[in-house]
Amino acid sequence: MIILYLFLLGVPAVLIFYVAPFLTYLGRVIGWYLRRKSRDRRAQLLARVQIEEEELRRQKKDVASVEEDEWETIESHATGSAANGEKAPREWEGVVGFFHPFCNAGGGGERVLWAAIRATQKRWPKAVCVVYTGDHDVDKTAILERVEQRFNIRLHSPTVIFLYLSTRHYVLSSTYPHVTLLGQSLGSLIVAYDAFSLLVPDIFVDTMGYAFALAFSKFLFPITPTGAYVHYPTISTDMLGSLDEGGQGLNAGTGKGWKGKAKKKYWHLFARIYSWVGGGVDIVMTNSSWTQAHIRSLWGPARAKRSKFSDVQVVFPPVAVEELEREVDAGAESERKRERVILYIAQFRPEKNHALILESFAKLLNQSPAGPPIRLAFIGSVRHSDDATRVYDLRLLAHELKVKDSVSFICDATWPEILDWLRKSWIGVNGMWNEHFGIGIVEYQAAGLISVVHDSGGPKEDIVVEFDGGPTGFHATTAAEFASAFKTAFALSTDDTLTMRKRARASAKRFTEEAFAKRWIAQMERLIELESASSSLDSSS
Known part of the structure; x- marks a missing residue:
């Protein structure tokens, strides 16, 4: 190194x-x-x-x-037995x-x-x-x-x-x-x-x-x-491109001027180093x-030079799909118990873009002044003082947008609390650009929620995809698009809502803990x- x-x-x-x-x-x-x-x-x-x-x-x-x-x-997956007097893999x-x-x-x-x-x-x-x-x-x-x-x-x-x-x-x-x-x-x-x-x-x-x-x-x-x-x-071609005008993410459009050019050179240099260090991983x-x-693109050439011929494998994160299916009903009977709640399960980190969802929620309320009340619930862990400050700033933003009475913040929720929110919520949302996967989104699907996710990354490519001939949710990018997707999801007929919930739940079986x-x-x-x-x-x- x-x-x-x-x-x-x-x-x-x-x-x-x-x-x-x-x-x-x-x-x-x-x-x-x-x-x-x-x-x-x-x-x-x-x-x-x-x-x-x-x-x-x-x-x-x-x-x-x-x-x-x-x-x-899991034990049935274990393979092999001792050879040449050595211990079996299980031992x-x-x-x-x-x-x-x-x-x-x-x-x-x-x-x-x-x-x-x-x-x-x-x-x-x-x-x-x-x-x-x-x-x-x-x-x-x-x-x-x-x-x-x-x-x-x-x-x-x-x-x-x-x-x-x-x-x-x-x-x-x-x-x-x-x-x-x-x-x-x-x-x-x-x-x-x-x-x-x-x-x-x-x-x-x-x-x-x-x-x-x-x-x-x-x-x-x-x-x-x-x-x-x-x-x-840690760095990707998408990040490098985000510096240009029209880019997305935390550094969108910051590649202008001499500082922007210096940042571009620094990022490209770091990408070379990152590609090299990743090449040695077994x-x-x-x-x-x-x-x-992205990892194949970044690490692949260096891994080939060092004879690391094992391919990069996708191992989808574990989600409590089976438990959610047991604990949360997604049938016709449960529809009467669900409330018009938009749920966002995510750590209070800047890249999760809670502010985007708050803005889209405010637009939705302005577009839907009549009808049953709609609520937004944020559930996430607070790791340190920076996260706590972020929650405080989000509360201030909710106040400025005049939606604070319709927004709930649940910090460091226990699993039983999360289950309660999954039972009563209608929509599950994710606002992060290029979310790498999105465990919370799979939880939405397993619990039968209608997913509205950012049109990028893992949520777009792996999770909220067509399944069994139909959609399992909606994609959006801007605050206006999210607000429109929320409105569409709430306006679905009972039959269409149930069909999408069941289709999403069946799709979630691809991400079980087993x-x-x-x-x-x-x-x-x-x-x-x-x-x-x-x-x-x-x-x-």
Whole structure:
């Protein structure tokens, strides 16, 4: 990685040729030091896992049989048996490190993390899942309780270990008022070093999008397999194009003048670096077809040069489709219980564009002065003070638009609360440009809501698509288009409304937790095969 930086900074190739061997040697020495430093902690953690297993076994003797029954379908996917005297894949006892500094945030990315850990636990019961997190304000019990309350995901506590990072602020956007992309990416190297100084895992998986951390892992530990679950590329061709006049997103139209031109050059340079660091990842998963296309374009050439021939695989995020079908009725009887509520489930982040939905809602009310009352409900997690400030600003905007009495803000809602809103809401909305996937939209569909989503990204390409010969929702881009789509959705006849709800619910079956678990396990098996091969090679040398 450092070699690439030198090249991009214009360092002569001859000098790089002499520096490269030294840097490679330096990386190996640092990696050896970190392994040695964390050796005792690893032994202590594994001993603690055994103690907690015994305590849990005494408290609830039948927990193992209950879990096996719940995951019979996942176990049937397990493949292989021991060969040449080696342990069968199911008996793998290594440590998987999940790099997720904001694991307690409660968003869609966190649902993927916990579902991935649960699938890993069921497939490899003796494996230990280590989560590197910066959430110092909560302990293991509190985190796992929130996981169960927010996502209805119950994890096997003994084999989940949390290691607390002291450097998370280095990946906060607020730390870098300028050159934010590069600042956060380089900051992730510091956080990754912090993680490795606590424990060096057998497999290192990033589930937040810190590709630089994965490249750093390869720099320090070349034989340690790395995996990436990419929710969205850190930079993309769409982002580069958004700087031009008429572009969309947070940086729309900012490519003008000398500052704009400098920003363009900086982004193009960063894209080259990002493409290179992604080229070294062993196994790459994306959450949607949209993300897959961008990652193939960005990382593909570098991966080919480094003989990473495994293709980028789409592993759709897990959604509680089956539970929503059980808990939320979408039949004719439920129509009388639904209210004219527009629901938006999304973290209170700027790119989610809550303001666009507020503006479109105000337009809708101005266009529909008569009739039953219409309400807008925002449900989302508040991760830190910036999010809290954002909610405050949205409340002010609702007041300015004269719709505050018709708008509800539900922060850090529990899963039962979300279910209640899904039961009574009519429309589910998403206003983010180029949303990478959109778990909340699948939840809308599984609960039978009429979806109105931004005409871009994963919602357009993967979720709100034609299914069984008909539409499953509506697309929009501007505030006026969203308002028009809301009006159309409310004006559908009872029969047309029920037909669309049922069609959307049937379409949502493509995104079940079971489907995610099977695809995740298939990719984890490849990582474990790489780890086993590397361990054999290392022990024989």
